[in-house]
Each structure stands twice: as structure tokens, then as C-alpha cells.
Amino acid sequence: ETGVTQSPTHLIKTRGQQVTLRCSSQSGHNTVSWYQQALGQGPQFIFQYYREEENGRGNFPPRFSGLQFPNYSSELNVNALELDDSALYLCASGWDISSYEQYFGPGTRLTVT
Amino acid sequence: ELKVEQNPLFLSMQEGKNYTIYCNYSTTSDRLYWYRQDPGKSLESLFVLLSNGAVKQEGRLMASLDTKARLSTLHITAAVHDLSATYFCAGRWPSNYQLIWGAGTKLIIKP
Numbered sequence: 001e002t003g004v005t006q007s008p009t010h011l012i013k014t015r016g017q018q019v020t021l022r023c024s025s026q027s028g029h030n031t032v033s034w035y036q037q038a039l040g041q042g043p044q045f046i047f048q049y050y051r052e053e054e055n056g057r058g059n060f061p062p063r064f065s066g067l068q069f070p071n072y073s074s075e076l077n078v079n080a081l082e083l084d085d086s087a088l089y090l091c092a093s094g095w096d097i098s099s100y101e102q103y104f105g106p107g108t109r110l111t112v113t
Numbered sequence: 114e115l116k117v118e119q120n121p122l123f124l125s126m127q128e129g130k131n132y133t134i135y136c137n138y139s140t141t142s143d144r145l146y147w148y149r150q151d152p153g154k155s156l157e158s159l160f161v162l163l164s165n166g167a168v169k170q171e172g173r174l175m176a177s178l179d180t181k182a183r184l185s186t187l188h189i190t191a192a193v194h195d196l197s198a199t200y201f202c203a204g205r206w207p208s209n210y211q212l213i214w215g216a217g218t219k220l221i222i223k224p
Binding site: 019033035040041042043044045048055056058090092097098100101102103104105106109 | 136144153154155156157158161163201203209210211212213214215216217
């Protein structure tokens, strides 16, 4: 049990729609990273937030955006959903950008039809 | 650019046997992680290796890091069925703290 929660657990959306996924970190965790994990593959880094500012971004288009809030919660927003966006989305939080431990949430399984 | 390669990608073994999963990375990484993932589940942290020669052990799993060879290994001793899972290694790219992941090794341990 990492203390990191995500909602919803599962979600089915139609191509072209928009989706918001949520993550609640442990109190005091100033960083949150989001990852996309397609079936049978390793996670791919989407972006990281540190104290409510984007601190790094992977190779994902601008239709993937995020927010981090002062209450240690965060959101991943995906616009104009494509079939290839179907994946497990994981958030991971940590104390600081240099801290070595990340705590992963249980993930949100997104299916785009 | 940091790239991480694992091998093998699939491993089927008998209980009681020993085996090693290899993780090679392409450029400087300031730390190396090993994670376990059960089907449909999230990632469970196993080890974080911070320096050359680091060795960590937990039960039947032992991880090591050779920064000169850019190689980490995860050794399984006397495997048991409960260790069946997919194992990932990940390197942290020091320029932006991003984790770069290997493709994973799916381990099946047969009774």
C-alpha cells in the first residue's frame, strides 16, 4: 500500500472524446509523474510536475496535459482520444525531484473504442 | 539519450532453479530501479541501486549494479511459483529525472 490512489479504476471512452484521470498523492509529496503503459510494454514517461509546475515531458503530444494542485492531487487530461491511447495510466509521487523513491498508484485502465 | 534494454523478455523456468535477468543501459544514469508487476496491477518497487558495485538482496532476489559496464542484474535463487510476474528495470536520466524503462521480462515459474 503506497498511499497513492487513482480514479477511476477503469474507463471506456470513444475516439475523439476527452478524458480526465485523477491521482491523489501522499501528503508532503511535491512531485508527481504520469506514465502510459500499453499492454505488454514498459511504462512511458508522459510528464512530471513539481510544486504545481511542469518539470519535464516525454515524447507525448500537447493533447496530453496535466495539473498538480496544492492539496497533493493531480490530473492527467487527454483530448481528442485516439485508439492508441488505450493503456494503463499510472501516476507516481515522491517527496522531491531528486528523491530516489517513487510511489506508484494502482493505475487507471483506459479503453478507447 | 538514455535507452534501457532487458533480456530475456520472456523466461519460463522450473521451481528451484536459479536464473538472471540482465538490464543494459546506454548512457549515464544516476540510479537504477527494479520493479515487479503482476498482471493487471501496478508497479511494486523492489530495489534502487545508487552506486557502482551496489548489491541489494531481498529474499530470493538479488540485484547488482556495474556502472562501468552499464549493466544491472536481477538474480533469482531457487525460484518459487510466487515469483511469477513481469520484472522491469528503469534508469533515471539525470538531466531531467525522467525514468526510462526496459520492456520488461515476463517470468513464469512452473511448479
